[in-house]
Amino acid sequence: MDLWLKESQIEDAVMTYRVKQTLIREKTEYQDLAIVDTYSFGRMLVLDGIVQTTVRDEYVYHEMITHIPLFTHPNPKKVLVVGGGDGGAVKEILKHPTVEKVVLCEIDGEVVKQCKKYLPEISFALEDPKCEIFIGDGIKYVHEHRNSFDVVIVDSTDPFGAAEGLFGGSFYKEIYECLTKDGIFVAQTETPFYLPEVVRDVYKDAKAVFPITKLFMAGIPTYPSGFWSFTLGSKRYDPQKVNLSSTADINTKYYTKELHIASFVLPKFIEDLIR
Amino acid sequence: MDLWLKESQIEDAVMTYRVKQTLIREKTEYQDLAIVDTYSFGRMLVLDGIVQTTVRDEYVYHEMITHIPLFTHPNPKKVLVVGGGDGGAVKEILKHPTVEKVVLCEIDGEVVKQCKKYLPEISFALEDPKCEIFIGDGIKYVHEHRNSFDVVIVDSTDPFGAAEGLFGGSFYKEIYECLTKDGIFVAQTETPFYLPEVVRDVYKDAKAVFPITKLFMAGIPTYPSGFWSFTLGSKRYDPQKVNLSSTADINTKYYTKELHIASFVLPKFIEDLIR
Structure with a gap:
């Protein structure tokens, strides 16, 4: 399976990251929370589809x-x-x-x-x-x-x-x-x-x-x-x-x-x- | 048709641009040349799949x-x-x-x-x-x-x-x-x-x-x-x-x-x- 995260902040210029694994995905009281492991930036926190932080940068x-x-x-x-x-x-x-x-x-x-x-x-x-x-x-x-x-x-x-x-x-x-x-x-x-x-x-x-x-x-x-x-x-x-x-x-x-x-x-x- | 350019420079972290129109695409003696019109950056020159310059930035x-x-x-x-x-x-x-x-x-x-x-x-x-x-x-x-x-x-x-x-x-x-x-x-x-x-x-x-x-x-x-x-x-x-x-x-x-x-x-x- 070729899994990609498409970032949803900018509509027509979309950054995408190839994903090794989704570690957690849940709806919290406030937002859609995910932590995924990517090939290029390692593990990253994604809230409502937007990358918040990654272990690499x-x-x-x-x-x-x-x-x-x-x-x-x-x-x-x-x-x-x-x-x-x-x-x-x-x-x-x-x-x-x-x-x-x-x-x-x-x-x-x-x-x-x-x-x-x-x-x-x-x-x-x-x-x-x-x-x-x-x-x-x-x-x-x-x-x-x-x-x-x-x-x-x-x-x-x-x-x-x-x-x-x-x-x-x-x-x-x-x-x-x-x-x-x-x-x-x-x-x-x-x-x-x-x-x-x-x-x-x-x-x-x-x-x-x-x-x-x-x-x-x-x-x-x-x-x-x-x-x-x-x-x-x-x-x-x-x-x-x-x-x-x-x-x-x-x-x-x-x-x-x-x-x-x-x-x-x-x-x-x-x-x-x-x- | 929902047309997107996937930039090919970085393998696992890929930037994509929604395209209005491909204005020219040809194989030259040296490279694959394209000029496409995008929603986010206007017209851009793309050589061998890599964005070289855009009218916006x-x-x-x-x-x-x-x-x-x-x-x-x-x-x-x-x-x-x-x-x-x-x-x-x-x-x-x-x-x-x-x-x-x-x-x-x-x-x-x-x-x-x-x-x-x-x-x-x-x-x-x-x-x-x-x-x-x-x-x-x-x-x-x-x-x-x-x-x-x-x-x-x-x-x-x-x-x-x-x-x-x-x-x-x-x-x-x-x-x-x-x-x-x-x-x-x-x-x-x-x-x-x-x-x-x-x-x-x-x-x-x-x-x-x-x-x-x-x-x-x-x-x-x-x-x-x-x-x-x-x-x-x-x-x-x-x-x-x-x-x-x-x-x-x-x-x-x-x-x-x-x-x-x-x-x-x-x-x-x-x-x-x-x-």
Whole structure:
């Protein structure tokens, strides 16, 4: 049997992966969850037909969504991840020696359970004593925790269905309140090649809330177009002006201190998009 | 009829595009040539089943392979493009006011002919009086023109089949001789996600020939992984140290002077690959 996964995010430009085996497929309370083993990227988590993370390229996304805010903040102790049930962001966050506590707030407990079982090299840090897992609504959690986190990372699915409320000005205002007085927020914000209006609107919404708002980019082969944006909002520290010379040396495969700065330099069409 | 193009470069991770219409399909002396009209990227040139360029995203590749060397050189007058029969590189090169002559040396005359017919918004500059088209073997052309060009751009297909001889040390030595005393060479050199050994070998081969050899990256949605490398070899000018403050203002969609510098800052795994 020649089994292929056809990714369903972009209608007329469809990425397909040859599949060795489907390890789990189920309807959860929130979404269609699958973990499949592929020839090109190894095991991958697929939610509602869209690839979320793979064992081969997860490092790009998880390093960039975490190390940029955590090295921009001089002393991050408490970190909140909204979404991110695969545990990849937590794995990277716990490489920072200043971090005392990470809360993972994931709406779908099945994602955590199945990633622990089938993606241990991504999810292992979820067992760390510094990590607290809260299964529930991120919007509610953020609302109920004022002035509580140095960094908030929104590691969500795309802005349709379950994650829709995690994009937009009203949630960013709640995040602002959830952050400490010099806190930093980051979210994954799609690709400007296919969804320019999402990139533009998220940037505009974040900019209305945070005094410093910037976009940065990374090359992620299993996300549509391969060229992905992240939006960062900061109360005090500018991620491009931070002094990185004395930050901790951590083991990475994508992030470097030089790339930290360079990833904020945008192609002209993206600059124009968010002007 | 639901018509899809399945790209054949990467065996188990296959990009597919929904096709409106096949405009031309023929076996040339060198390859299988097609130009198809797609829903997501408009008209695209496909050689031996691999997408070469599309009307929607051609600007990334063509701007980055040309403006980086042409702005690194202080006064580029004569430029050679090896391959590049679609004319996209010539279009960008002719935006530089210093350029007096561009030679396009393309082995397959059918590529030039069909791109003129079906991709006029990419190929129009091939009609410019400053552009001379030579249909023939790039290796032979380079060998026969010593000390002749300020910039040589290798805009080839992948290093298999017709373009195999355009990758590797013996060709780079010929290019070195074909360049003027302060000349610059650039080639498209695949993606480090899927073909790390090509990226590594090309870099090593170029480094053995040129005193300054550097890799830069760009996000190209229709190339495998979306994250593409280019290798630059230079006799004298360092592309990262050049003063860009007084260069000509040209109209671009991807390239900026800031990105010129930033695109040489590599992710850790690519740094490691070419160390």
